[in-house]
Amino acid sequence: MLESELKALSPYSSLRPGQLRIAKTVYMTVAQGLFTVIEAPCGLGKTIASLMGIALSLQKNLIRRAVWLTRTNDESDKVIEEARRLKNRGAVLRGLSLRGKSSSCPLFRGVNEELSHLACRALRDESLCPYLDQEKVDHCADNLSREHHLVTSVEVIQVATKEKCCPAAVMKRLMKNSNILALTYPYVFNRYVYGVYFKPLQMHDTAAIIDEAHNIMDSAIEYESKVLRLSTLYNSIDELSIRRAELVSPLEDLADALRGFVNNDLSQGVDVPREEILKMILRHFKDPLEYLEKLREVALDMIKTRALRGLTIRCPTYSTYTFLEKALRTNRDHAIWLHLDTEGELCVEVRPLTYDFKQVTSKFHGVVLMSGTLSPISVFIKILNLEAENSKLIKYVRPKxxxxxxxxxxxxxxxxxxxxxxxxxxxxxxxxxxxxxxxxxxxxxxxxxxxxxxxxxxxxxxxxxxxxxxxxxxxxxxxxxxxxxxxxxxxxxxxxxxxxxxxxxxxxxxxxxxxxxxxxxxxxxxxxxxxxxxxxxxxxxxxxxxxxxxxxxxxxxxxxxxxxxxxxxxxxxxxxxxxxxxxxxxxxxxxxxxxxxxxxxxxxxxxxxxxxxxxxxxxxxxxx
Structure with a gap:
């Protein structure tokens, strides 16, 4: 019965070996709220097979929605293109792929995602964004919903740009009535971005498919890290010297300390104790958290001013604040180290040593990790801090x-x-x-x-x-x-x-x-x-x-x-x-x-x- 229901969704007259098993596994993962790891060949058709399992789960109301996580925007668009090929009788699947403001906003394209949200908020609060017209946004979203059950982020951006309305706002509006969302890793692994997009939604009845899962640990650690270049620190000092000179001294001490390492061998990096950073602030301020709050206030004010004046949205002081905030709140599960980045510039970084994937799996009702290259899977599961006995493992073995x-x-x-x-x-x-x-x-x-x-x-x-x-x-x-x-x-x-x-x-x-x-x-x-x-x-x-x-x-x-x-x-x-x-x-x-x-x-x-x-x-x- 289950096999025939899944095959009825397939766009193909026959399936490749392994595809039906993947579809069944995804369906059962959702039905039972499991954590499943699938290793199967590159090019086998894991995406369409998994979509069959998701579509049947939605058809039977086992979940309210599914999110599909990919590494890149182009890959998330491909998920929606693949979903269109399913036999979507009764428009069971309704959804879209998402792009953040940094790759969709006409004003802040190319800007760091967090900064673009802050700048957007400044314009929105003053009703100065020429693209944020709610009537146009609603009209654009309604038209897209009528014309497409499934729409890619590229298509949303094209239509929204033509209608002179905010693509990000249109996508957020479409999210409300969508049951499949294809998006990149930061939407879940970056806490700030997750809060912006998913805080209003209830996720306990949502399943997650994580594609190219071999990248997942490195990606999660990357999104939890903060890097401060020495040049950015100097630019922050220059900004604050003009606006809030009393906040400069701790940063000058930090710059002097970092500069002192320039003649050292930095090929392997140098440890920077959290306590040393704390001491630099305590020399000038009794309360480090109060100092951080003042730094944050002046940074947000600079971002707001630049947004309102139509200037380039960049703020070294905000980058300095986010680094210090992360460094001072860190624990022994993190490293703070000084090293040369890929361009040979001196930088200091706070970086997690591990990532507890349970904080992701706990958000969803059923999680599937997929890749062609997870072997040895037992080690992969352990490094994510998940128990093998509570995980379902599927390995494609034959035919070769x-x-x-x-x-x-x-x-x-x-x-x-x-x-x-x-x-x-x-x-x-x-x-x-x-x-x-x-x-x-x-x-x-x-x-x-x-x-x-x-x-x-x-x-x-x-x-x-x-x-x-x-x-x-x-x-x-x-x-x-x-x-x-x-x-x-x-x-x-x-x-x-x-x-x-x-x-x-x-x-x-x-x-x-x-x-x-x-x-x-x-x-x-x-x-x-x-x-x-x-x-x-x-x-x-x-x-x-x-x-x-x-x-x-x-x-x-x-x-x-x-x-x-x-x-x-x-x-x-x-x-x-x-x-x-x-x-x-x-x-x-x-x-x-x-x-x-x-x-x-x-x-x-x-x-x-x-x-x-x-x-x-x-x-x-x-x-x-």
């Missing part, structure tokens, strides 16, 4: 999905002790040889932007024949870099796509193995042994982890590797060759972390080129 030939290059290691210009030159020349031996598209994934810059410095782009497209992590959006690469390969040209593994291109973009039959993963992308990561190791050890070092270093690295491989395997018939350029890729490491759904063979050689052509011939990979 896609096929990869792994070739380990045993002549290279990118571990910290081996990094040098000589190593980077050796890697660059090895990549040149692979490029010369490969037709069509070649992918190169490196461990970090630092190593990417080092390879560019030894002439990587000049060595590679054909066109080379590098995703630098800034400038052109990743999708544009990828599309240029794709266009050239489809025209029959040799082209190389270079990206940081775990970066914008290694996840979230599907790359056909016909487009990229060969990929090289340079190095094992271990996190750096920073002060923060070493504190995480000690924290996990205190929580009973037997191998905390593995949880902090090895597992995140291998998850990035598997995600990069998963970009190439998007269907059961996809085949690819992946060269793992680091001797640390042992057979046991591959076996432990590669998902059980993936078919693969593993070879090792000091000269991977001798195996490359044989591997391509055995796979009979078609190239453009």
């Amino acid at each position: 999905y896609g096929h990869v030939v792994f070739i380990v290059d045993r002549s290279i290691s990118t571990s910290l002790k081996n990094r040098s210009e000589r190593l980077y030159k050796a890697i660059a020349y090895k990549l040149k040889v692979v490029r010369d031996s490969t037709e069509g598209g070649l992918g190169v994934f490196v461990p970090s932007y630092g190593i990417l810059r080092a390879l560019e410095a030894v002439g990587l782009k000049e060595l590679l024949q054909g066109l080379t497209f590098v995703d630098e992590g800034k400038g052109s959006p990743s999708i544009e870099v990828f599309e240029r690469f794709k266009n050239y390969v489809e025209r029959g040209a040799d082209a190389t796509l270079v990206s940081v593994i775990g970066g914008r291109l290694a996840e979230g973009i599907d790359i056909s193995s016909q487009l990229m039959p060969v990929a090289v993963i340079v190095g094992l992308p271990m996190p750096e042994p920073t002060l923060y990561n070493m504190k995480r190791v000690e924290k996990l050890r205190s929580l009973g982890f037997k191998r905390p070092h593995r949880a902090v270093f090895t597992e995140p690295a291998m998850r990035k590797v598997v995600q990069a491989v998963g970009r190439l395997i998007r269907s059961p018939l996809d085949k690819a060759v992946v060269i793992l350029m680091d001797r640390r890729y042992s057979a046991s490491l591959i076996k432990r972390y590669m998902p059980k759904w993936l078919s693969y063979k593993l070879y090792a050689s000091d000269n991977p080129l001798c195996l490359l052509q044989e591997a391509l011939s055995s796979l009979k990979v078609k190239v453009y």
Whole structure:
């Protein structure tokens, strides 16, 4: 009975192996209010299968609504596009994908989400926002509801912009009558954003689907962290010197203390005790909380003034306030540390060492975590602070999905002790040889932007024949870099796509193995042994982890590797060759972390080129 009801919702005459099981699992998770983890192949169709389970749950009134969490806005739009394909008889599904003010507001687009809300409130209180006309907002929302049962955030923004009304207000209005909402992680993991959007709604009768769940711990920690750059601190001092000079002294003391570390070795970071920050405030103010409140008041006043005058909404003092507020209220589950950011600028950060996922699961009636790369699942569940015995685990195992030939290059290691210009030159020349031996598209994934810059410095782009497209992590959006690469390969040209593994291109973009039959993963992308990561190791050890070092270093690295491989395997018939350029890729490491759904063979050689052509011939990979 259940199977036939689910199949009736499917847009397909037949389902892929595993899809019906996923649909049933999602339905039962909602029906019983469970916590479920699903590991299934990339490209299997987890989204449409899960939507079938959600749609039937809504049809039977088991829940009032479902929220679908994704990493990016584009991915949340795709959820709504997939939902439209279901057989939505009687308009059971009604909903939309959401974008925050930072990516939808005509006035504050590109501004930090929290700042944009504060600026919006200032304009709203004075009735000065030209787009916040309630009559227009209601009219726009009503028209969209009549014309579309399911609408994407892009469509809302287009219609609202044409009607000259606030897209964010239209989306919040549409939320009230929606039973499926697709949105990005901050809506749940950022406490401020969650309060703005979901405080008016009752969530106890809401189910949650969390997609690309392998990212979830890093994302949750990121949203709970606060970073203060030294340049931002100086700008805050300048702002306050003009407006409230009496608040400057503690910040000058903090700046002097941070500047004192400039000549130190900051490669691993430096511990900044909370007590030291507290002392700097107590030298000048008896009550630290009173000082914070004064800092907050002046920051909000500056934001309001800038919003009302139509000036750029940025406020270093507010950034300083939010950092200090977080740092002073923190506990031993957090680290406060000084380090250089990815652009080489000195910054101080307060960052949680762990994240208790129970505070998320407790909000919802049924939670499903999905990804193609969660192995080993038992460790994944433990690190989220959830009990395995109270969790339902679903692993796709058969039939195997896609096929990869792994070739380990045993002549290279990118571990910290081996990094040098000589190593980077050796890697660059090895990549040149692979490029010369490969037709069509070649992918190169490196461990970090630092190593990417080092390879560019030894002439990587000049060595590679054909066109080379590098995703630098800034400038052109990743999708544009990828599309240029794709266009050239489809025209029959040799082209190389270079990206940081775990970066914008290694996840979230599907790359056909016909487009990229060969990929090289340079190095094992271990996190750096920073002060923060070493504190995480000690924290996990205190929580009973037997191998905390593995949880902090090895597992995140291998998850990035598997995600990069998963970009190439998007269907059961996809085949690819992946060269793992680091001797640390042992057979046991591959076996432990590669998902059980993936078919693969593993070879090792000091000269991977001798195996490359044989591997391509055995796979009979078609190239453009």
